[in-house]
Amino acid sequence: MKAAVISFPGSNCDYDMYYALKNWQITPTIVPASVTDLTAYDVIFLPGGFSYGDYLRTGAIAQFSPIMQALQTANAAGKLIIGICNGFQILTEAGLLPGTLQTNQNPGFICTTTALHIVNSTSAFSSAYQKTDINLPIAHGEGNYYIDDEQLSQLKANNQIIFTYNDNPNGSVANIAGVTNVAGNVFGMMPHPERAVETILNNTDGQAFFTSIINFLNQKTEAVKA
Numbered sequence: 001m002k003a004a005v006i007s008f009p010g011s012n013c014d015y016d017m018y019y020a021l022k023n024w025q026i027t028p029t030i031v032p033a034s035v036t037d038l039t040a041y042d043v044i045f046l047p048g049g050f051s052y053g054d055y056l057r058t059g060a061i062a063q064f065s066p067i068m069q070a071l072q073t074a075n076a077a078g079k080l081i082i083g084i085c086n087g088f089q090i091l092t093e094a095g096l097l098p099g100t101l102q103t104n105q106n107p108g109f110i111c112t113t114t115a116l117h118i119v120n121s122t123s124a125f126s127s128a129y130q131k132t133d134i135n136l137p138i139a140h141g142e143g144n145y146y147i148d149d150e151q152l153s154q155l156k157a158n159n160q161i162i163f164t165y166n167d168n169p170n171g172s173v174a175n176i177a178g179v180t181n182v183a184g185n186v187f188g189m190m191p192h193p194e195r196a197v198e199t200i201l202n203n204t205d206g207q208a209f210f211t212s213i214i215n216f217l218n219q220k221t222e223a224v225k226a
C-alpha cells in the first residue's frame with residue numbers, strides 16, 4: 001500500500017504524518033506540491049501546517065499548486081484523499097470538500113487536546129473505532145468550520161459528518177470537526193490523529209483512524225482481486 005504525503009511550502013506536519021503512517025502496513029513518500037502525477041499512490045494525505053504562510057487566507061494559495069490537478073484526477077478515480085488541519089483548509093479552498101474554515105470564533109491560535117464524538121462510525125476514516133468519543137490534539141487559528149443551512153442539511157442527510165467537537169473550541173457550525181465529500185472518498189478534519197498514535201505521546205486515540213483507512217484499502221484491494 002503506497003501513501004503520498006503532500007508537502008507544500010510551509011507544511012510542518014508532513015514528517016509527523018510520514019512517521020505515523022510507517023506504523024501501519026503502508027509505505028509513505030513525501031511528495032512535493034510541484035509534482036503533477038499521483039497515479040502511483042493508493043491514498044493521499046495533505047498534512048497540517050501553514051502552506052504559503054497562510055497568506056491571503058489559509059489554503060488560498062495552495063489550491064493553485066501544480067499538485068492540485070493530480071488531486072482532482074485522483075478524486076475522479078475515487079482514491080482516498082485525506083486533509084488534516086491545513087490539509088482540510090486546502091481541500092475546502094480547492095472545492096474538494098464542502099464548507100470553509102474561518103478564523104476561530106475567539107481569534108487566536110488554540111493548541112490543546114479536545115474531545116470528539118464519532119457521528120458516523122461506518123466511514124473509511126472511523127470504522128475501526130470501538131468507542132463513540134475520543135480525544136485528539138488540535139492546533140489552529142482558523143478552524144471555525146462554516147457551511148450554510150442548505151449544505152448543512154445535505155451533509156446530515158448524506159452522513160458526511162464524521163466527527164464533531166464535544167466542547168466546540170472554535171465556533172464551528174454544528175460542532176463539525178471532520179467531514180467527507182458526498183462520495184465519501186475525500187475527508188478533512190482539523191484535529192491531528194497523527195499526533196496521537198503512541199503511548200509515549202500520552203494518546204493513542206489516533207490509531208483507529210489509520211486502522212480504519214488501512215482496513216478500507218485492504219477491502220478495496222480484495223474486492224478488485226475477487
Ligand SMILES: NC(=O)CC[C@H](N)C(=O)O
Binds near residue numbers: 049084140
Ligand atoms: N496545524 C495546522 O495545520 C495549522 C493550521 C492553520 N494554518 C491554522 O493556523 O489555522
